[in-house]
Amino acid sequence: MNIVISNRSDEPIYNxxxxxxRAAIVRxxxxxxxxxxxxxxxxxxxxxxxxxxxxxxxELERDGYIETVAGKGSFVAPxxxxxxxxxxxxxxxEKLVTVIHEARTLGLSLPELQRIVELLYEEVL
Amino acid sequence: xENVLEIEGLSKxxxxxxxxxxxxxxxxxxxxxxxxPNGAGxxxxxxxxxNLMRRDSGEIRVFGLDNRRYEKxxxxxxxxxxxxxxxxxxxxxxxxxxxxxxxxxxxDEKVFQQRLRDFDLPAHKKVKDLSxxxxxxxxxxxxxxxxxxxLIMDEPTSGLDPVFRSELxxxxxxxxxxxxxxxxFSTHITTDLERVADYICFINQGRIVLCQSKDEILQGHVxxxxxxxxLTPEAERLFIGLRKxxxxxxxxxxxxxxVRQVLGDRVLAELPSLDDIMIYNVRxxxxx
Numbered sequence: 001m002n003i004v005i006s007n008r009s010d011e012p013i014y015n016x017x018x019x020x021x022r023a024a025i026v027r028x029x030x031x032x033x034x035x036x037x038x039x040x041x042x043x044x045x046x047x048x049x050x051x052x053x054x055x056x057x058x059e060l061e062r063d064g065y066i067e068t069v070a071g072k073g074s075f076v077a078p079x080x081x082x083x084x085x086x087x088x089x090x091x092x093x094e095k096l097v098t099v100i101h102e103a104r105t106l107g108l109s110l111p112e113l114q115r116i117v118e119l120l121y122e123e124v125l
Numbered sequence: 126x127e128n129v130l131e132i133e134g135l136s137k138x139x140x141x142x143x144x145x146x147x148x149x150x151x152x153x154x155x156x157x158x159x160x161x162p163n164g165a166g167x168x169x170x171x172x173x174x175x176n177l178m179r180r181d182s183g184e185i186r187v188f189g190l191d192n193r194r195y196e197k198x199x200x201x202x203x204x205x206x207x208x209x210x211x212x213x214x215x216x217x218x219x220x221x222x223x224x225x226x227x228x229x230x231x232x233d234e235k236v237f238q239q240r241l242r243d244f245d246l247p248a249h250k251k252v253k254d255l256s257x258x259x260x261x262x263x264x265x266x267x268x269x270x271x272x273x274x275x276l277i278m279d280e281p282t283s284g285l286d287p288v289f290r291s292e293l294x295x296x297x298x299x300x301x302x303x304x305x306x307x308x309x310f311s312t313h314i315t316t317d318l319e320r321v322a323d324y325i326c327f328i329n330q331g332r333i334v335l336c337q338s339k340d341e342i343l344q345g346h347v348x349x350x351x352x353x354x355x356l357t358p359e360a361e362r363l364f365i366g367l368r369k370x371x372x373x374x375x376x377x378x379x380x381x382x383x384v385r386q387v388l389g390d391r392v393l394a395e396l397p398s399l400d401d402i403m404i405y406n407v408r409x410x411x412x413x
Binding site: 041051 | 298299302323395
């Protein structure tokens with residue numbers, strides 16, 4: 001699993017960690033029950049502060065992606081298949097929101113955007 | 126959350142300088158960067174924590190204990206690294222170590238020898254012949270060899286090159302793998318802290334300006350750049366500090382949301398660095 005952190009991005013660092021771990025869980029690169037690195041070792045390896053990493057883990061736990069067992073660490077929470085699909089759709093939606101913002105700044109209309117998506121959907125295998 | 130350090134209403138007058146009612150706390154298990162320009166009161170505060178100076182008023186608790194009443198116990202558990210030359214220059218690293226070790230109940234020679242190897246320190250060299258970076262590393266090796274849970278460092282990186290500073294940050298990160306270790310670290314080179322520090326305490330002219338988690342501080346500010354004609358009196362009030370020249374302005378605001386409402390996308394808004402936050406707070410409004 002790769003985690004890439006940008007220090008110059010507007011996206012807070014805890015959120016960059018959250019997003020990338022969540023994506024790995026939803027794409028099932030990290031399987032249910034699999035242990036996550038400890039907060040402190042991840043902080044050391046990513047060269048970010050402990051508190052930042054802790055916040056990412058707290059939010060992953062709050063949103064049901066991971067479970068923390070006192071004294072043992074954090075593990076990927078079991079994901080219900082239907083829910084998992086829904087979450088993956090959510091990820092796509094989030095990306096589409098960015099696309100829509102971009103399209104609006106360019107002044108693309110909805111039909112124009114739809115046309116692009118249709119063309120690409122056929123083209124991309 | 127348990128605090129390793131609690132300072133309440135700490136004041137001290139020293140000639141023209143005055144430390145004004147300084148209060149802050151560091152939770153156990155975290156790194157705090159103590160920043161501010163030269164002469165802001167960082168060293169005075171640290172000396173008061175180490176009880177190397179008499180305070181005028183205020184309370185200091187380390188590990189929950191009053192730092193004067195329990196000075197001896199507390200100091201057994203603190204590793205202290207400060208600006209240079211508290212070593213005997215004519216003696217070797219090993220001889221200096223013998224003197225320092227005699228003060229500590231829990232001196233661990235094995236750990237010390239390991240640190241010497243980790244830090245590439247020449248055991249038989251006279252301390253006066255060490256480079257500045259090596260002396261700092263030696264100070265750190267001593268501070269980390271008696272089971273200290275709280276590392277206090279006063280300007281450990283000043284005058285050192287970026288390669289050494291990054292090495293020092295790696296040492297700190299390794300130390301922080303242990304949950305019960307805490308670090309207070311004063312510096313005016315804030316780039317060292319941008320990655321490792323959990324909390325930032327910013328002091329200027331003897332007063333605490335900001336003391337929060339680093340993420341809250343960075344996200345609570347915005348660095349704005351734009352054309353001069355956007356700077357209405359209302360807009361100017363949004364800024365803690367502003368710099369103007371004939372091509373435009375740059376300013377720091379502690380209210381990102383208001384900046385968005387008032388100036389919107391007519392300006393460039395960037396994430397500030399700790400340096401930006403320090404500089405604009407210290408210099409305030411001025412034209413360049």
